[in-house]
Amino acid sequence: MNGKPRFIMCNCTGECPGFKDMNFWQLLNFVRNELDAEYAVLHPQLCVDDGEHFLLEILKPDTLYIIGACDPRMQKKMFRDAFEKSGIDFDRQVVPLDLRSMSTEAAIVKVKDAFGQAHNSLKTGQ
Numbered sequence: 524m525n526g527k528p529r530f531i532m533c534n535c536t537g538e539c540p541g542f543k544d545m546n547f548w549q550l551l552n553f554v555r556n557e558l559d560a561e562y563a564v565l566h567p568q569l570c571v572d573d574g575e576h577f578l579l580e581i582l583k584p585d586t587l588y589i590i591g592a593c594d595p596r597m598q599k600k601m602f603r604d605a606f607e608k609s610g611i612d613f614d615r616q617v618v619p620l621d622l623r624s625m626s627t628e629a630a631i632v633k634v635k636d637a638f639g640q641a642h643n644s645l646k647t648g649q
C-alpha cells in the first residue's frame with residue numbers, strides 16, 4: 524500500500540439530523556493533527572453524481588481509505604463503482620465507518636481506533 528491512510532468524511536449535506544451533534548472541523552483537525560493520515564477531507568454528499576466525480580478524481584490504487592459516513596453496507600453499495608473503476612478492492616482497502624448519531628468525542632474515538640488498526644495492518648502487510 525502507498526503512504527498513509529486517507530480519511531474521507533461525508534456529512535450528508537451537513538443538514539442531516541444524524542450528524543447534528545458532530546463538529547466536523549474538530550474531527551477533521553484531530554485526524555490531520557493527531558493521527559498519522561495522508562490527509563483528511565470532507566465532502567457533503569458522496570453518494571450523488573458530484574460525489575462520484577470527486578471520488579474518481581482522488582482515488583488511487585494501492586491505497587487505504589477510511590470513510591466516515593453512514594451504514595457501511597450502504598457505503599459499499601453506493602461507492603463500489605467508483606472504487607472498482609479506480610482499481611481498489613473495497614473489502615480490502617476501505618474501512619467504512621458509521622459515524623451517525625455520535626458526538627464529536629465518540630466519533631474521534633472510533634476514527635482513532637480505525638487508524639490504529641489500519642496502521643497495524645499496513646505494518647504487517649495484511
Ligand code: SF4
Nearest residue numbers: 533535568570592593
Ligand atoms: S454517503 Fe451516506 S452519509 Fe454521505 S450523503 Fe450519502 S447517505 Fe449521507
